[in-house]
Amino acid sequence: MLSIFKPAAHRPRVAADRVDPLYRRLRWQIFIGIFFGYAAYYLVRKNFALAMPYLVEQGFSRGDLGLALSGISIAYGFSKFIMGSVSDRSNPRIFLPAGLIMAAAVMLFMGFVPWATSSIAVMFVLLFLCGWFQGMGWPPCGRTMVHWWSQKERGGIVSIWNCAHNVGGGIPPLLFLLGMAWFNDWKAALYMPAFGAILIALIAFALMRDTPQSCGLPPIEEYKNDYPVDYDEKHEQEFTTKQIFMQYVLPNKLLWYIALANVFVYLLRYGILDWSPTYLKEVKHFTLDTSSWAYFFYEYAGIPGTLLCGWMSDKVFKGNRGATGVLFMALVTIATVIYWLNPAGNPGVDMACMIIIGFLIYGPVMLIGLHALELAPKKAAGTAAGFTGLFGYLGGSVAASAIVGYTVDYFGWDGGFMVMIAGGVLAVVLLFITMLNESKHKRELNQA
């Protein structure tokens, strides 16, 4: 473990009358840090796609550029898991900004050094590196949330935080337009978001903190008098890597169920999103303008949808994440069927389906992350969430590009939609199994 990342030491407890005001102030401050910190990761996650049309003009094929771009998803899937376990033993105040600055540095290099965009192999390697550093974003946010918000508050806080990626995902095209206006240079797509990310990394560093104990505060369970049924004082000690994997992650059956469900949730998330410009243009005869708006609405409809899902999961389903996921994924699957079967010439229905799918899909994406955080003790939370991310990206996201793409090539769009709809059904089945096991697990813990 690099010593600069090591967790901040615990400080002597502050006076009792200072605990509440300090907790309240720091929770706001830290939340702003992780919200904008993670949003900034999305500034340099997808911005390469904006440069792709200009690279096509330089002679690169779409397929080869797609291959280079896949370097990010492949690396990110592994990294979210592996760096998640490093993050569980690291100070998020250092870890998150460090990863963000390194991911942005890769984009600056690609933007300013002509050699960096001279071949597919070089671009793949650099994008792979960027994807690896991207994996240093989610886990420190997860670690922060489980240390600063108690179990009863987590549905709400995680769902609000989870909107960060929708907020960040919409900004790169605007920064690119600004860069084009200032410099008339397409490489602004690479360096403008990178400058934005570095600025936010510095702000995140100023705002974030490690554990409450490192600020002289009691653990959140004590402060909120909200103890998980299986809470143990040992949960306040940092774990070894072996303990995290062998004791808390790999033997956890529920975590395996949600990781498998995540494959199919991500298949729909990215299958619909990534193919919407092509599908809407080829089959529904949308113009570039209207399909871009459909893409934008899909992302931003995710914000109210995620908030509703978090609220319902806490208040209506009383914390049963699996049951909430079943409802949302069943509705997403139905909306996907309508999107597929709606004949060309009804753009309002297609647009409505994109908005409804965007509204519904990000709730389950958030719930799986939240559920993973809850299925492991605080000190193993990042690894648990990273484990589901590994399945989501290597299984779902890669399948969304490759399997859906090849199916469309060989069997047409009907084949592609059948794959995605089958994925939706499997997600519902797996979340249903999760729901049953979750209730059983809770009953067992209550009896113990």
Ligand SMILES: O=P(O)(O)OC[C@H](O)CO
């Ligand atoms: O796909 P990721 O890893 O950026 O995660 C997106 C959401 O934050 C999941 O909770």
